[in-house]
Amino acid sequence: MKPTFHFKQVNHLLDDPVVYVRVIREGYALLFDAGELHSLNSREIHKIKHLFVTHMHIDHFIGFDRLIRVLLSSEKTLHVCGPKGIIDAVKGKLSGYTWNLIVQYPLCIEVKEFSAGTMRCMRFSAKEGFRPAPKEPDSTPPLIFENELFEVSTMEFDHGIPVLGYRVQEKEHLNVDTVRLERLGLTVGPWLGRLKELIRKGRLDDRVSVTGTDRQVLVGEMLSEGVVRRSRGQRFSYIMDIAPTDENIQRAIDFVRGSDALLIEAYFLEEDRERAIQRRHLTAALAGKLAREASVKEVFPLHVSPKYKGSEDRVLKELYENFRH
Numbered sequence: 001m002k003p004t005f006h007f008k009q010v011n012h013l014l015d016d017p018v019v020y021v022r023v024i025r026e027g028y029a030l031l032f033d034a035g036e037l038h039s040l041n042s043r044e045i046h047k048i049k050h051l052f053v054t055h056m057h058i059d060h061f062i063g064f065d066r067l068i069r070v071l072l073s074s075e076k077t078l079h080v081c082g083p084k085g086i087i088d089a090v091k092g093k094l095s096g097y098t099w100n101l102i103v104q105y106p107l108c109i110e111v112k113e114f115s116a117g118t119m120r121c122m123r124f125s126a127k128e129g130f131r132p133a134p135k136e137p138d139s140t141p142p143l144i145f146e147n148e149l150f151e152v153s154t155m156e157f158d159h160g161i162p163v164l165g166y167r168v169q170e171k172e173h174l175n176v177d178t179v180r181l182e183r184l185g186l187t188v189g190p191w192l193g194r195l196k197e198l199i200r201k202g203r204l205d206d207r208v209s210v211t212g213t214d215r216q217v218l219v220g221e222m223l224s225e226g227v228v229r230r231s232r233g234q235r236f237s238y239i240m241d242i243a244p245t246d247e248n249i250q251r252a253i254d255f256v257r258g259s260d261a262l263l264i265e266a267y268f269l270e271e272d273r274e275r276a277i278q279r280r281h282l283t284a285a286l287a288g289k290l291a292r293e294a295s296v297k298e299v300f301p302l303h304v305s306p307k308y309k310g311s312e313d314r315v316l317k318e319l320y321e322n323f324r325h
């Protein structure tokens with residue numbers, strides 16, 4: 001099965017957690033947390049449509065300035081989602097600069113703040129000098145974003161402050177069987193993207209033109225002939241900076257259950273559990289166990305404490321031993 005989402009861990013294991021997720025064939029990307037972003041080039045940054053922030057500790061939010069710097073002249077809306085305080089945090093960042101000469105810039109920033117089961121939305125437009133304007137939220141929590149391809153849900157966890165975890169669920173996965181395709185005398189091309197789009201919209205009686213030919217095929221026929229097959233969509237989850245409490249861990253297990261991929265912090269080693277409790281972070285062992293109990297297929301650790309510089313392999317070993325056990 002060809003994946004729909006491609007993950008890139010932007011920084012080293014010991015540095016700020018940032019995950020860049022390319023939505024394959026759609027030409028845009030999602031960003032999870034905005035820590036230090038200098039390893040992303042401006043072409044990559046221009047593709048970002050959605051930013052999901054877990055919380056505004058500096059290691060998760062310092063890159064927001066670079067994001068705005070690069071996107072300022074973009075004809076787009078950047079959608080930002082975050083926990084209690086995100087609207088004030090964005091307002092604070094934007095009010096730290098002078099914007100009198102930017103009215104020709106088209107960038108808009110739409111911020112959704114999810115807190116205690118409710119959602120608030122604020123729009124900041126460059127044309128208006130980034131003055132905040134309230135907006136009706138377009139989704140009902142815990143769903144925070146939805147399009148034809150996937151949906152994103154969130155859940156609050158405790159880290160001394162509320163932090164958000166995120167789960168992305170592809171609605172259904174559409175695979176093209178190239179052998180069957182060729183058997184019908186058809187070839188791979190951009191028309192397959194249009195075909196999938198029509199299938200997702202349920203327009204099975206429509207016809208689609210095959211790229212480079214004058215042939216047209218019926219959308220429903222491509223399904224009945226097995227050229228396109230439907231299967232369960234990919235699911236991945238992102239969990240950072242949660243205190244090692246039973247309540248947090250049980251909530252996280254329920255939230256990420258059945259994920260194909262789990263991106264999770266592994267901040268401390270189990271031998272430093274006392275420190276993990278004080279600093280309200282998971283240990284590698286807890287992250288591994290959580291992933292195992294939630295039956296996730298693959299676990300990707302990130303956000304390891306810099307105190308383990310030179311012994312990162314111990315952290316990884318602890319996580320994977322507890323995951324596979």
Ligand SMILES: [Zn+2]
Binds near residue numbers: 057059060241303
């Ligand atoms: Zn952190």
Ligand SMILES: [Zn+2]
Binds near residue numbers: 055057159241
């Ligand atoms: Zn934190």
